[in-house]
Amino acid sequence: xxxxxxxxxxxxxxxxxxxxxxxxxxxxxxxxxxxxxxxxxxxxxxxxxxxxxxxxxxxxxxxxxxxxxxxxxxxxxxxxxxxxxxxxxxxxxxxxxxxxxxxxxxxxxxxxxxxxxxxxxxxxxxxxxxxxxxxxxxxxxxxxxxxxxxxxxxxxxxxxxxxxxxxxxxxxxxxxxxxxxxxxxxxxxxxxxxxxxxxxxxxxxxxxxxx
Numbered sequence: 001x002x003x004x005x006x007x008x009x010x011x012x013x014x015x016x017x018x019x020x021x022x023x024x025x026x027x028x029x030x031x032x033x034x035x036x037x038x039x040x041x042x043x044x045x046x047x048x049x050x051x052x053x054x055x056x057x058x059x060x061x062x063x064x065x066x067x068x069x070x071x072x073x074x075x076x077x078x079x080x081x082x083x084x085x086x087x088x089x090x091x092x093x094x095x096x097x098x099x100x101x102x103x104x105x106x107x108x109x110x111x112x113x114x115x116x117x118x119x120x121x122x123x124x125x126x127x128x129x130x131x132x133x134x135x136x137x138x139x140x141x142x143x144x145x146x147x148x149x150x151x152x153x154x155x156x157x158x159x160x161x162x163x164x165x166x167x168x169x170x171x172x173x174x175x176x177x178x179x180x181x182x183x184x185x186x187x188x189x190x191x192x193x194x195x196x197x198x199x200x201x202x203x204x205x206x207x208x209x210x211x
Contacts, residue, residue, distance in 0.1 A: 014041030064135050065127070085133055092155050096126040098162035107172040118165060118197075121204050125158050154204070161200045168193040 017038030024034070071077060077086055099122040102108075108115045132147045132154075171193045 010041050010045035014038045014045060017041065064131060068130070068134060081134060088151075088155070089130065089133055092126060092129045092158060095155075095158045095162045096122055099158075099165050102162070102165045102169045105169050107169050114194075114197075117201065118161075121201050122158065122161060125154055125161075125204050129154050129158070157200060157204050161197075161204060164193070164197045164200055168197050 015038070017034045021032065021034035021036075021038055024030075068077070081089070099118065103115055103119060129151060132151050
């Protein structure tokens with residue numbers, strides 16, 4: 001994962017240099033320089049903590065997504081994300097793609113409002129999963145423990161959404177209505193399926209807003 005802050009790296013390097021400097025000051029002439037640099041890095045880490053969003057990493061959700069996209073196109077995500085994180089993201093992406101694929105079916109023609117809502121919820125959920133898995137605390141807005149629990153819930157609910165979109169699509173293919181395509185007629189013949197779909201949309205919608 002990429003769950004780290006730039007200030008943490010500065011502080012870690014500063015501490016390492018201070019330790020090396022104190023132990024080698026009397027042995028090599030660069031010991032004193034390492035101490036000075038170490039204190040300087042600790043100072044930078046302090047100011048970075050105060051203004052973390054002004055640094056390269058962790059400035060915003062959109063920046064993180066752009067960075068990941070650039071890495072994907074340049075060297076591939078395999079070199080930027082831990083294997084277990086990449087596997088988790090790929091599994092979530094498969095569920096998102098299931099939703100997108102189902103919405104391309106002709107049975108959703110004329111159901112523009114609900115179709116757009118499903119698409120938006122699925123997209124925002126996938127985006128939140130990406131940010132929570134790869135982002136810093138600043139970007140995610142949650143601690144690591146909170147993020148892990150939210151991630152598990154979102155991934156499970158995204159899978160449920162895909163299942164219920166598929167079930168609704170299948171049901172819509174069977175109920176009769178006049179002028180089947182592009183009429184905008186409400187899918188009144190599949191009320192149970194629509195109710196189940198509405199339930200998971202509300203669940204994911206509320207989770208997305210709080211993430």
